[in-house]
Amino acid sequence: MSAKYQLPCACGRSVAIEPKQAGESVVCECGAVLLAPTMLKMATLEVASEEPALAPSKIGPWGGGQRMELLGGVLLVAATTLAILAVLLLRPVSRYEAVGPERIHESFQHLSPWQSWRAWESMKIGIDPRPDKRYVRQSRNYFSGLGVAAVLAIAGVGLVVEGMRVAKGKRGWIG
Numbered sequence: 001m002s003a004k005y006q007l008p009c010a011c012g013r014s015v016a017i018e019p020k021q022a023g024e025s026v027v028c029e030c031g032a033v034l035l036a037p038t039m040l041k042m043a044t045l046e047v048a049s050e051e052p053a054l055a056p057s058k059i060g061p062w063g064g065g066q067r068m069e070l071l072g073g074v075l076l077v078a079a080t081t082l083a084i085l086a087v088l089l090l091r092p093v094s095r096y097e098a099v100g101p102e103r104i105h106e107s108f109q110h111l112s113p114w115q116s117w118r119a120w121e122s123m124k125i126g127i128d129p130r131p132d133k134r135y136v137r138q139s140r141n142y143f144s145g146l147g148v149a150a151v152l153a154i155a156g157v158g159l160v161v162e163g164m165r166v167a168k169g170k171r172g173w174i175g
């Protein structure tokens with residue numbers, strides 16, 4: 001790794017430059033465009049330390065990028081958990097799935113005529129194409145759960161990607 005030099009800026013900060021950047025314009029953190037000096041003049045500049053203390057002392061060992069990555073990871077785990085829970089607990093079960101035909105037949109044998117008639121009436125409602133309210137409610141919960149999980153997953157992926165980008169950019173800027 002070639003030596004780096006600190007090119008001071010009017011704002012008080014300095015920009016780390018490499019000899020190969022001699023004569024090129026570099027941008028300071030403040031946005032000012034600085035002209036890197038020639039190689040000869042660059043040698044008179046302060047040598048940038050290999051492991052600068054600026055970032056860790058300010059942000060700590062966990063930089064903004066890593067925090068984002070961590071948060072993204074937590075969100076992804078939460079999204080996965082939520083999706084699994086939604087499938088396990090909220091998956092809608094239609095009346096026909098919940099009550100098998102044998103069960104219905106069996107239960108009819110223990111019913112009084114009046115109860116049979118009531119049961120038959122309720123079954124007609126079940127067969128009726130009108131929406132099964134319980135099923136609709138379950139479906140709504142189920143798809144809300146999956147929707148929230150999807151949003152969390154997208155946010156998690158976004159944070160991880162952004163965190164990696166930030167962390168990489170910082171590493172690139174320092175080293």
Ligand SMILES: [Zn+2]
Pocket residue numbers: 009010011012013028029030031032
């Ligand atoms: Zn500056």
